[in-house]
Amino acid sequence: MKKSTSRPLRFTHIHVENWRNFTRIEVDLQRRAFLVGPNASGKSNLLDVFRFLHDIVSVGGGFQGAVEKCGGVSRLRCLAARGYSDIAIQVHIGNDEIPSAWVYKIRFSQDKQRRPNLKEERVIKPGKEILVRPDDKDMGDAERLTQTYLEQVNANQAFREVAEFFRSVRYLHIVPQIVREPDRSQGKANDPFGGDFLEQIALTPEQTRNARLRRIQDVLRVAVPQLQELELYRDTRGVPHLRGKYEHWRKEGAWQSEDQFSDGTLRLMGLLWAALDGTGPLLLEEPELSLHPDVVRFIPQMFQRIQRHTGRQILVSTHSTDLLRDDGIGLDE
Incomplete structure (x- = not known):
């Protein structure tokens, strides 16, 4: 990109x-x-x-x-x-x-x-x-x-x-349990809690979708180093699912779908996708939820890497002092 x-x-x-x-x-x-x-x-x-x-x-x-x-x-x-x-x-x-x-x-x-x-x-x-x-x-x-x-x-x-x-302003406070609901996307559009998150990925043109998933995969390696690949597929009912290939003791690795992702990993995927999907200001509530403190402190770097390519403004509310330990955060931020 x-x-x-x-x-x-x-x-x-x-x-x-x-x-x-x-x-x-x-x-x-x-x-x-x-x-x-x-x-x-x-x-x-x-x-x-x-x-x-x-x-x-x-x-x-x-x-x-x-x-x-x-x-x-x-x-x-x-x-x-x-x-x-x-x-x-x-x-x-x-x-x-x-x-x-x-x-x-x-x-x-x-x-x-x-x-x-x-x-x-x-x-x-x-x-x-x-x-x-x-x-x-x-x-x-x-x-x-x-x-x-x-x-x-x-x-x-x-x-x-x-x-x-x-x-163009978008608010997001992803709830992993809603993302995992099998009928999550019915009647929803731009759901701030992630109900249509996977449907949005599915509706994105394939080339753009794959490029974004690769970028998310690269950024996520800080938090999930075992993650090797991300892809979207639809089940027999046509419902979209996200799955990731993880490094495993077996040579071919192991695949997991979103219902097996940890809450923190799934929320991060949703937030990073949102950061790539659009140019208007993005409002995020507590992105640190369900994440280990050692991962939380890398969140500003993750968003900064995304912003280098999109330029969009990201406004984050947080309770986490770990998130603010990033030396790259300026006093005016």
């Missing part, structure tokens, strides 16, 4: 007010970022900001649906919010050369019927405001403030790149 010649967009900065447990937070983000802290410190809540932006532009989502998915404005709003209770999100999107190629801001509350309503929507390119709401039309029709321009294809032409970028 050739190294990418251009770097995908990423989140470079985030500013949030009155979001869940944060009264206010402002963070610069690198292409790789690790969110560390004890339980209930807000790691998942911060990742949820990016999921929320994704849900606004996703099919069947929209502003109203995204807020409802989070439990409504009352559940989203920080309990410490007092005089100023609007929820505000501002993100900068760009790369190392142009950190603020785009700035998107949304500020909202709820009306008397507890419906989410916009207080502000703003899109900025360097030196130019593309969108400022509310505008005159909004002031004359309050119903317009129940939708963002971001989600409307007939209104976001001038900044559709922002909508497409938000749509």
